[in-house]
Amino acid sequence: MxxxxxxxxxxxxxxxxxxxxxxxxxxxxxxxxxxxxxxxxxxxxxxxxxxxxxxxxxxxxxxxxxxxWSILTDAQLLTERRLQSDGATALDDLAREADEACFLGVLHGDSTVTIGESVPASSNLVGSWLGRPYPAYCSDAGQAVLWEASEAEVRTVFAAVAFVRHGPNTPTDVDDFLARRQAARARGYSVVDEEAEPGLYSLAVPVRDFKGDVVAALQIVGIKERLEPRREACAAALVAQGEWLESRLGYQPRD
CATH class of the missing domain: 1.10.10.10 (Winged helix-like DNA-binding domain superfamily/Winged helix DNA-binding domain)
Known part of the structure; x- marks a missing residue:
């Protein structure tokens, strides 16, 4: 124009x-x-x-x-609708490519909550996680939904949280969580290796909206012995689907 x-x-x-x-x-x-x-x-x-x-x-x-400001309110409502509709498309495509269970999670207080899922029968995961909260410090989506939060903001989120051990590699405190998030940022995606429960392995990326805010996390979750050997290929698919979903939400990466 x-x-x-x-x-x-x-x-x-x-x-x-x-x-x-x-x-x-x-x-x-x-x-x-x-x-x-x-x-x-x-x-x-x-x-x-x-x-x-x-x-x-x-x-x-x-x-x-x-x-x-009603313009931004309308834009936010459109973002939420697209997160659901286009998120479902991204989940199905990712689950088909990775052949693993895929989820879309958001931050709610000091927990993450699943708002979308696509679980192929071959994933061997039983039950639905829709609407169920899990502690953000060790959840599959935790590092990704807090991807761009400042250190002070992360400390505020976990200020009243006891870092209870849920798996053999659960973070011990907020400093441990921050160190893992730093490594994830350098890698381009998070790896949650038996933090949420024994034998469970997951990859996640943040999903940003038109304002550049992280509004969700896109995840691949599976049994460690099955998913870990395919990490690089699954991570590539995850990053690609995450970028596609961000484009649908109007996010424009800064050069």
Missing amino acids: SKTSSMGRGIMAVLAVGARHAAGHPGGTVADIAVDLGKDRSQVSRNLRTAEQEGFLTRTSRRTYALD
Whole structure:
């Protein structure tokens, strides 16, 4: 789209208002936005009025323009729907390629909760995990859903958590968890090796939305003796499906 078209100029005006919000300002006057864009004030005024009429911006009593936050609410609802619908597609494709149980998990407090699953009969896993919480410090999705959280945020999540041992390799404390997450980041995916229970092995990647926030984790879970020897091939499939799902949620990687 050309930035010189009327639509392009309108979008640039909306983005300029958004940039002011991102910088900590409540919005901007016509003069502010004109300076930010280096454009003629009368032209910018027309573009801002049009964006207001279309519902992208709102005008305050102080004659400043601000984003109409209902747009972001609508976008968030669309993200949630796509996470369910496109997440199901990613899970089925991944389960077919890996021939293992695949799950989509989200963070809820200090636990992870499964919101989607695809479990082939050959996986030998019994029962459904849908809606069931599990401690994030040792769950299959834990490191991935906290992938981009700051160290302080991770410590806050686990502030009141006792690191009870669930498997032979369960993290012993938050520092242990952070070290494992650091290794996962360097690798490009997490490996949870008998942390949740003996004999269970899993791989996971974070899934980001249009804002760049991690909203879920895509996982492959299986018996260690079966999944570990195929780790590299399964991880490649996992990363590819994770990137596809992120693209469906509007995520655009930064260069």
